[in-house]
Amino acid sequence: MNEIKEAFWLSHQIVQMEIHAPDIADKRKAGQFVVLMTDERGERIPLTIVDSDVKKGTITIIFQVVGKTTTCLADMKKGDCLFSVLGPLGKPTEIENFGNVVCVGGGVGIGVIYPIARALKDAGNEVTSIIGARTKDILILESEMRAASNRLLVATDDGSYGFHGFVSQVLQSLIDEGERIDRVFAIGPVPMMRVICTVTRPFDIKTIVSLNPIMVDATGMCGACRVAVGGETKLACVDGPEFDGHQVDFDLLTDRLRMYYFQEKEAVESYRCRCNGK
Amino acid sequence: MNHTGADAMENKKKREIKSRQIMPEQDPLVRRSNFEEVPLGFTEEQAIIEASRCLHCKKPLCVSGCPVDVDIPGFIKLISEEKYMDAARAIKETNSLPAVCGRVCPQEAQCEKYCILGKKQDPVAIGRLERFAADYERNAGDIKIPEISENTGKKVAVVGAGPAGLTIAGDLVKKGHKVTIFEGLHKAGGVLIYGIPEFRLPKAIVDAEVEYLVRLGVEIRTNVVIGRGKTVDDLFEEGFNAVFLGVGAGAPVFMDIPGENLGGIYSANEYLTRSNLMKAYRFPEYDTPIALGKEVAVLGGGNVAMDSVRTALRLGANNAYIVYRRTEAEMPARGEEIHHAKEEGVKFKYLTAPIEYIGDDKGWVRQMRCIQMELGEPDDSGRRRPVPVPGSEFIIDVDMVVVAIGTMANPVVPATTPGLDTNRWGYIATRDETGETSRKGVYAGGDIVTGSATVILAMGAAKKAAKAIDEYLKR
Numbered sequence: 200m201n202e203i204k205e206a207f208w209l210s211h212q213i214v215q216m217e218i219h220a221p222d223i224a225d226k227r228k229a230g231q232f233v234v235l236m237t238d239e240r241g242e243r244i245p246l247t248i249v250d251s252d253v254k255k256g257t258i259t260i261i262f263q264v265v266g267k268t269t270t271c272l273a274d275m276k277k278g279d280c281l282f283s284v285l286g287p288l289g290k291p292t293e294i295e296n297f298g299n300v301v302c303v304g305g306g307v308g309i310g311v312i313y314p315i316a317r318a319l320k321d322a323g324n325e326v327t328s329i330i331g332a333r334t335k336d337i338l339i340l341e342s343e344m345r346a347a348s349n350r351l352l353v354a355t356d357d358g359s360y361g362f363h364g365f366v367s368q369v370l371q372s373l374i375d376e377g378e379r380i381d382r383v384f385a386i387g388p389v390p391m392m393r394v395i396c397t398v399t400r401p402f403d404i405k406t407i408v409s410l411n412p413i414m415v416d417a418t419g420m421c422g423a424c425r426v427a428v429g430g431e432t433k434l435a436c437v438d439g440p441e442f443d444g445h446q447v448d449f450d451l452l453t454d455r456l457r458m459y460y461f462q463e464k465e466a467v468e469s470y471r472c473r474c475n476g477k
Numbered sequence: 478m479n480h481t482g483a484d485a486m487e488n489k490k491k492r493e494i495k496s497r498q499i500m501p502e503q504d505p506l507v508r509r510s511n512f513e514e515v516p517l518g519f520t521e522e523q524a525i526i527e528a529s530r531c532l533h534c535k536k537p538l539c540v541s542g543c544p545v546d547v548d549i550p551g552f553i554k555l556i557s558e559e560k561y562m563d564a565a566r567a568i569k570e571t572n573s574l575p576a577v578c579g580r581v582c583p584q585e586a587q588c589e590k591y592c593i594l595g596k597k598q599d600p601v602a603i604g605r606l607e608r609f610a611a612d613y614e615r616n617a618g619d620i621k622i623p624e625i626s627e628n629t630g631k632k633v634a635v636v637g638a639g640p641a642g643l644t645i646a647g648d649l650v651k652k653g654h655k656v657t658i659f660e661g662l663h664k665a666g667g668v669l670i671y672g673i674p675e676f677r678l679p680k681a682i683v684d685a686e687v688e689y690l691v692r693l694g695v696e697i698r699t700n701v702v703i704g705r706g707k708t709v710d711d712l713f714e715e716g717f718n719a720v721f722l723g724v725g726a727g728a729p730v731f732m733d734i735p736g737e738n739l740g741g742i743y744s745a746n747e748y749l750t751r752s753n754l755m756k757a758y759r760f761p762e763y764d765t766p767i768a769l770g771k772e773v774a775v776l777g778g779g780n781v782a783m784d785s786v787r788t789a790l791r792l793g794a795n796n797a798y799i800v801y802r803r804t805e806a807e808m809p810a811r812g813e814e815i816h817h818a819k820e821e822g823v824k825f826k827y828l829t830a831p832i833e834y835i836g837d838d839k840g841w842v843r844q845m846r847c848i849q850m851e852l853g854e855p856d857d858s859g860r861r862r863p864v865p866v867p868g869s870e871f872i873i874d875v876d877m878v879v880v881a882i883g884t885m886a887n888p889v890v891p892a893t894t895p896g897l898d899t900n901r902w903g904y905i906a907t908r909d910e911t912g913e914t915s916r917k918g919v920y921a922g923g924d925i926v927t928g929s930a931t932v933i934l935a936m937g938a939a940k941k942a943a944k945a946i947d948e949y950l951k952r
């Protein structure tokens with residue numbers, strides 16, 4: 200049984216959870232994810248493994264409440280059990296000593312990039328991290344990211360903390376200042392990853408992004424997660440989730456993420472009713 | 478003396494043989510909007526009449542057509558004697574999933590094809606009688622636990638809980654070995670759970686079979702994908718003495734034509750998994766959504782295509798088409814499925830192949846550009862090869878498409894098991910019928926060896942591998 204060992208809010212929309220899953224804790228590597236179900240009638244949703252504790256046999260996830268499943272998950276408490284947790288899935292991040300790397304995380308994507316930044320630093324890279332959020336209150340993992348990086352830069356859209364503007368602007372200024380950057384890792388909302396790729400493309404800086412298409416089985420069986428990379432169709436769950444951002448068709452990803460827009464709304468409403476009925 | 482079926486026919490010539498019983502079915506107009514099972518099963522009375530048609534041939538040809546050698550005349554005789562529980566047990570001697578096989582086996586190409594009665598009239602309805610006996614036993618709730626041999630101290634890991642994995646687990650646990658099944662999905666059953674729809678195979682039946690294995694002492698660990706995290710080598714390290722790979726042929730195949738990634742275009746695997754495994758047809762009672770196409774095209778002509786198109790009808794399609802590049806004569810689906818689909822109002826567009834999809838500004842599929850085909854020379858499969866007719870392009874309006882043109886081997890296990898040989902299509906190579914692979918102590922069977930085939934062939938392969946593993950463990 201996958202018991203929730205710890206659960207708390209990092210911001211008013213983002214929850215951190217520790218889940219009992221010893222086999223996964225044992226094997227997981229940076230960049231990999233799990234698929235979980237809250238209950239038997241639930242949907243299978245993918246969430247990145249942010250951290251693990253082999254001794255305690257737990258994994259850590261950080262998620263933003265956006266729809267039915269994440270709302271329901273956020274309602275679960277320490278001591279509750281999840282219906283299922285499958286993992287680790289996906290290819291681990293390719294970690295080497297690249298030299299100077301920049302890790303860009305936006306919103307809940309900071310949680311996803313955190314284990315990658317750590318692994319890159321452990322591998323001897325000089326890690327600069329740029330993290331951003333709409334406003335100061337919802338910026339997560341600042342101290343963790345500081346510890347995982349050689350240098351941390353912060354941006355908020357509204358200027359309430361750090362640089363006033365977007366993470367892409369911070370990256371642009373590093374490039375403009377002539378810093379040598381060997382590789383960029385960018386994880387966050389699709390528009391953010393797209394802009395980061397636009398910034399790095401003219402300078403030919405290899406940019407790795409982590410794609411979040413809708414998934415079902417996440418084992419390469421269904422094709423729900425297909426994305427186009429370099430004109431070829433790939434399955435994000437087994438060929439990814441990380442790809443060369445300069446090759447990714449972000450328009451397709453955006454369209455495919457909207458496939459169930461109306462049903463998702465209906466599901467949240469129906470869940471709220473189910474909960475109120477309790 | 479050699480008593481063939483024909484002799485028996487001769488001997489019993491005088492006896493009047495009743496005509497084949499017709500199994501009641503849900504009315505097509507009613508069933509096309511529900512997910513309940515279509516054929517309702519024989520009544521007791523019908524089963525007795527149907528059983529009485531059997532000639533009890535001394536050399537029953539039907540048995541030679543059965544991949545697992547069910548004692549067909551034997552169990553039919555028991556039904557005619559109203560010993561239904563005994564009949565079910567007689568089938569289970571060699572076929573551990575009779576309620577499933579009675580429903581989904583292509584009997585018309587197996588046992589019933591060889592039934593001697595079939596020469597002059599309709600063959601005995603062997604599959605329906607099998608279903609009757611198995612359902613009777615299940616409904617009686619008195620499922621006997623067979624004798625289990627003394628614990629041998631050996632451990633076997635079975636990877637995949639489809640028909641192959643479930644069958645071998647049952648056989649080996651009865652021999653006294655400790656068996657653990659590792660299944661990637663959150664529910665055991667393989668295609669029986671995620672692929673074949675409720676209206677053809679109620680999931681309660683599959684659940685009951687899985688439950689039965691658990692009662693026999695099989696441990697089932699769901700949510701474990703071997704090759705991700707745990708590998709085959711890890712299993713040996715954990716103390717398993719042998720491994721059986723029954724992972725199926727689950728990877729989707731697309732046609733690689735322009736527009737194929739538009740919204741509303743599914744692989745059959747995804748469409749059926751959403752509907753069957755995740756129960757999207759009961760959305761929002763269940764959380765997983767599914768597109769509700771009104772103009773639906775399903776590409777392909779096999780059972781998978783029929784299951785998909787009939788699902789689309791039930792989910793409210795106004796027009797549901799089978800788009801197939803050859804003609805009805807070449808369609809691989811069972812005759813019964815094609816017949817059911819037609820009754821329900823599915824439309825068939827033969828000699829048609831899509832060449833491009835056209836979407837709207839939201840990236841959703843709206844049209845499918847097709848080309849007319851004609852049949853040319855026979856290809857490797859002996860079927861006449863479809864060739865495009867130049868200049869024959871036309872458009873079909875669609876808002877959902879299901880691609881059901883086949884599946885291929887999932888590379889996860891072979892890619893993570895050093896020394897495991899595969900053939901050029903990625904299927905696991907076996908030495909012979911025993912399922913022995915190039916890796917010591919590793920056996921394989923079912924779709925991952927043969928490519929997409931049938932439930933009964935997967936079970937047959939598992940039975941042979943069970944014998945071989947048992948011998949291997951005793952060595």
Ligand SMILES: Cc1cc2nc3c(=O)[nH]c(=O)nc-3n(C[C@H](O)[C@H](O)[C@H](O)COP(=O)(O)OP(=O)(O)OC[C@H]3O[C@@H](n4cnc5c(N)ncnc54)[C@H](O)[C@@H]3O)c2cc1C
Pocket residue numbers: 232242243244245246247248261262263264265266267268269270307310311410411412413414415440455456457463464
């Ligand atoms: C490999 C991967 C790793 C991810 N890691 C994280 C993470 O660490 N933290 C986090 O907050 N989010 C992560 N996500 C996104 C997360 O899976 C979705 O936010 C979640 O599925 C939403 O479910 P819902 O029912 O709450 O919302 P819904 O109302 O169902 O959907 C809200 C949005 O989420 C997307 N979505 C819906 N269903 C799925 C699905 N089955 N798979 C993927 N996306 C879906 C939809 O495009 C929609 O825009 C990851 C996604 C992927 C593919």
Ligand SMILES: Cc1cc2nc3c(=O)[nH]c(=O)nc-3n(C[C@H](O)[C@H](O)[C@H](O)COP(=O)(O)OP(=O)(O)OC[C@H]3O[C@@H](n4cnc5c(N)ncnc54)[C@H](O)[C@@H]3O)c2cc1C
Pocket residue numbers: 581582583636637638639640641642659660661662665666667668669672673701702703704723724725726727749780781784887889890922923924925929930931932933935
């Ligand atoms: C829609 C559809 C309709 C069909 N209709 C019929 C029919 O009417 N009659 C008929 O005889 N046949 C039919 N078939 C074919 C039949 O279902 C298959 O031939 C049969 O299920 C093969 O059995 P299997 O045990 O080899 O594989 P599967 O049933 O595919 O089972 C394999 C199992 O292994 C699991 N798995 C895969 N990889 C791993 C891994 N790495 N680790 C752990 N678990 C893993 C999968 O999740 C799955 O549960 C149909 C198939 C489909 C898809």
Ligand code: SF4
Pocket residue numbers: 482530531532533534537538539540549550591592593594600601603
């Ligand atoms: S089922 Fe047909 S072939 Fe088999 S024993 Fe009866 S009559 Fe003979």
Ligand code: FES
Pocket residue numbers: 413414415416417418419420421422423424425434435436437
């Ligand atoms: S989620 Fe099914 S293939 Fe990737």
